[in-house]
Amino acid sequence: DTGVSQDPRHKITKRGQNVTFRCDPISEHNRLYWYRQTLGQGPEFLTYFQNEAQLEKSRLLSDRFSAERPKGSFSTLEIQRTEQGDSAMYLCASSSYINREGTEAFFGQGTRLTVV
Amino acid sequence: RKEVEQDPGPFNVPEGATVAFNCTYSNSASQSFFWYRQDCRKEPKLLMSVYSSGNEDGRFTAQLNRASQYISLLIRDSKLSDSATYLCVVNKVGGFKTIFGAGTRLFVKA
Numbered sequence: 290d291t292g293v294s295q296d297p298r299h300k301i302t303k304r305g306q307n308v309t310f311r312c313d314p315i316s317e318h319n320r321l322y323w324y325r326q327t328l329g330q331g332p333e334f335l336t337y338f339q340n341e342a343q344l345e346k347s348r349l350l351s352d353r354f355s356a357e358r359p360k361g362s363f364s365t366l367e368i369q370r371t372e373q374g375d376s377a378m379y380l381c382a383s384s385s386y387i388n389r390e391g392t393e394a395f396f397g398q399g400t401r402l403t404v405v
Numbered sequence: 406r407k408e409v410e411q412d413p414g415p416f417n418v419p420e421g422a423t424v425a426f427n428c429t430y431s432n433s434a435s436q437s438f439f440w441y442r443q444d445c446r447k448e449p450k451l452l453m454s455v456y457s458s459g460n461e462d463g464r465f466t467a468q469l470n471r472a473s474q475y476i477s478l479l480i481r482d483s484k485l486s487d488s489a490t491y492l493c494v495v496n497k498v499g500g501f502k503t504i505f506g507a508g509t510r511l512f513v514k515a
Contacts, residue, residue, distance in 0.1 A: 331507045331508045332449065332492075332505045333505070334502055380449075393439070394503060
């Protein structure tokens with residue numbers, strides 16, 4: 290399967306614990322996005338990488354959130370000291386840069402986080 | 406005001422009906438526009454891009470009105486399989502930040 294893959298698919302953690310999610314984008318895509326989605330809402334933008342550079346970060350991301358894409362390939366999203374409000378689906382997407390207008394973003398199946 | 410706003414829904418329509426979704430965006434510098442479809446508990450998938458001249462793909466027609474900052478999606482001859490949430494998506498200039506609307510839920514019934 291050459292699509293976007295995310296790991297794990299589900300994560301249940303206790304409040305206060307740290308969690309890390311991984312995203313493997315489509316190999317030729319240089320753009321990578323993280324989104325968070327809660328029930329009944331559309332995906333909310335969290336952060337964006339072009340190759341290994343993190344070019345934009347949403348104000349939604351508190352200091353407890355950090356994302357990396359060290360070699361411009363896979364990416365990790367870490368949440369420290371998780372809170373119940375962090376419970377959501379975390380979606381990763383990738384796309385290629387062709388022109389200013391951008392291209393279709395392909396999504397992974399997401400990691401569903403439950404903080405208890 | 407949200408950057409991208411959609412009809413709240415849900416829309417409940419019979420098979421064969423024509424249904425239209427609307428979406429407005431607040432940033433006049435927005436560059437590109439898309440409609441995505443999301444099935445329950447699945448990831449969003451691209452339905453179609455929206456071009457300034459309007460575009461059609463089978464039963465689906467998308468329109469863009471830059472002056473009114475308005476996007477629409479028309480579905481003709483609705484099928485049961487069209488039941489899903491439809492997300493309006495806007496890319497800001499430079500394409501860095503992709504903004505999703507909250508989605509409009511469609512139920513097509515036999």
